[in-house]
Amino acid sequence: MDKIVVKGGPALHGEVKASGAKNAALPILASSLLADGKSTYRNVPDLVDVSTMLKVLRTMGCGAERLSETAKDVCEVTVGAGITPEAPYELVKTMRASVLVLGPLVARYGRARVSLPGGCAIGARPIDQHLKGLKALGADITLTEGYVEARAERLRGATVNFDLITVTGTENVMMAAVLAKGRTVLENCAREPEVEELARVLNKMGARIEGGGTSVITIDGVDALHPVEHAILPDRIEAGTLLVAAAISGGDVLVKHAVPEHMEAVVLKLREAGCTVTTENGGVRCKAPQTLRPVDVTTTEHPGFPTDMQAQLMVLLSVAQGTSVISEHIFENRFMHVAELHRMGADITIQGPTAVVKGVPKLSGAPVMATDLRASASLILAGLRAEGRTDVQRVYHLDRGYERLELKLRSLGADIQRMKA
Ligand SMILES: CC(=O)N[C@H]1[C@@H](OP(=O)(O)OP(=O)(O)OC[C@H]2O[C@@H](n3ccc(=O)[nH]c3=O)[C@H](O)[C@@H]2O)O[C@H](CO)[C@@H](O)[C@@H]1O
Ligand SMILES: C=C(OP(=O)(O)O)C(=O)O
Secondary structure, eight states: OOOEEEEEEOEEEEEEEEEEEEHHHHHHHHHHGSSSSEEESSOOOHHHHEEEEEHHHHHHHOOOEEESSSTTTOEEEEEEOOOOOEEOOHHHHTTTEEEEEHHHHHHHHHHEEEEOOBTTBBBOOHHHHHHHHHHHHTOOOEEEEEEEEEEEESOOOEEEOOOOOOHHHHHOOOHTTSBBBSSSEESOOOOOHHHHHHHHHHTTTTOOEEEESSSSSEOOOOOSSOEEEEEBBBBBHHHHHHHHHHHHHHHHHHHHEGGGGHHOOOOOOOHHTOEEEEEEETEEEEEEOSSSOOEEEEOTTTSSGGGHHHHHHEEEEEEETEEEEEOOSSSSTTHHHHHHHTTTTTTEEEEEEEEEEEEOOOOOOOEEEOOOOOOOHHHHHHHHHHBBEEEEEOOOOHHHHHHSSHHHHHTTTEEEEEEEE
16 A cells, blocks of 8 residues: 655645546546447546546446556547446445446436445435436436436436535436436536536537536437547646645646636635735646735535635645634535644644634644545645655545646655655
8 A cells, every 4th residue: 555755845836737637537437328339538537536437337348448558548438239237336335426327327228226325534425316316307216235226218307406516416317317308407506617517528429408517407308329529627626736735835836727717716715825826828826925824715516615625725724824714514524634634733623514723833744644535635735834754644545536646746846755655
């Protein structure tokens, strides 16, 4: 098992490229199931989660591979006869986003058997809204032996009003509705750029979707879709993490390909903290201030401040001059990084869904344990600023969602290495 070792101190400078977005790549790969033939995707990030999704597709009988070692960002998914519409527990337990095959499978094959994902370190994460949407489209849903079984002759268009805003729920039901008979109206949808991107890809495949990226999505079902070629959009969370790396290290970094319109809430908070954030050369640049200012933030659905950037911003604020208040309103248990940050000298108190972060003049390096994906990134960011050496264990969480973060940070001047734990 690997660990990441960071020696704090160097200010990061230079340019770095954002990779393709995990949260766009996963539903888009799953959407390949909706059409026979070969779909080709470019700018696919080299992540464990993407490999898991390719494995899920192969387990069902699809061809699903990265093109070659030299064109690692290109993935081909080929769908033909003989698909087994099942996603087993062994794979779903390693990546809950595997549940994204449920909608496409029931729409296309009339049946699906997908392991229930269960919770994870950040919360319970039920999928009741996915199931509510599929039921409204006419799927017969049963839960047996830890699996969701869905059946339908052909799905029928319907109106679905989600009880809460869910990203993968919106995506799953949208993918199901594209092949349903008639019109589906999805209300209270997630408005994340990745949902909009999925709608764009489905339309390229021949679907008729309007309103992707808004809270009401209208889908006129079609009889069949065709495969697609598409380049995955840049990862706004990875880009945000790299901007925080610039800010916390006292540096100045341009994240190329970062899309400013996708990152407005993060950019606003970095500016409130005193950073100079500008859009230039097709990217976003962040220059650290002399002194970081405290900032209050509440995580909400897009276009609000993303929960996937909460841990990283918290680390930045842990060395600001003053007290910040961070409220987490998406996941009930997303402060697992706090206990590890205490070990590095941070002064953070948790009161229910709120963390009160009192800025300290310095952090000190320590051995720490990553508990989830963004917690891992936050501990590495803390290590960039800390005096001495920080060993971040359990890096497999990081590898789910960051494409060799340590190499990107090293290219900017960080003293960081991957080692055997
Ligand atoms: C692969 C992917 O895109 N992952 C993202 C997606 O996860 P994911 O789609 O799983 O997150 P959701 O938007 O569904 O979850 C939002 C909230 O709704 C709850 N909920 C969700 C569905 C449901 O049926 N019932 C229910 O109660 C969840 O427990 C959570 O509290 O959006 C999250 C919120 O922006 C991000 O942190 C994840 O990075
Ligand atoms: C929570 C995340 O991902 P997932 O939904 O894949 O667990 C994340 O990307 O921070």
